Amino acid sequence: MTDRSPKHVRIQRLAERLQARAGLTRYSTVEFLIALVLLLVVTPLVEGLSQAVLIEGVLLTVVLGSAVLAVGAERRTLLIAVALSIPAVLSKWVHHFLPRFSSRKPGLAPCG
Numbered sequence: 001m002t003d004r005s006p007k008h009v010r011i012q013r014l015a016e017r018l019q020a021r022a023g024l025t026r027y028s029t030v031e032f033l034i035a036l037v038l039l040l041v042v043t044p045l046v047e048g049l050s051q052a053v054l055i056e057g058v059l060l061t062v063v064l065g066s067a068v069l070a071v072g073a074e075r076r077t078l079l080i081a082v083a084l085s086i087p088a089v090l091s092k093w094v095h096h097f098l099p100r101f102s103s104r105k106p107g108l109a110p111c112g
Helices: 007-045 052-071 075-097 106-107
Strands: none
Touching: 007 052, 052 075
16 A cells, blocks of 8 residues: 555645646746857848847847746746846847837847
């Protein structure tokens, strides 16, 4: 017979959650690295195109989104990452779609 005491069940559930979380983090890290390499490779290739700024913005958004997922294994870390990435993404897209309403200099501050 197997031991199904409440303590054993709680430990087993905790182990399953930790294992699932580790798998998600590992996948997100690989996804982040792929997005980062894609940004570094594609940006010089599309530099001369008329839609280069749009393509770069999409790639930057994907990189920052995958970075948030890569570091967000815990809720607190995820919230901090989201809070830090939102101004950068928001300023990029506001400047792209509404250039009259935004200056480019404030948009650069969240990007580093």
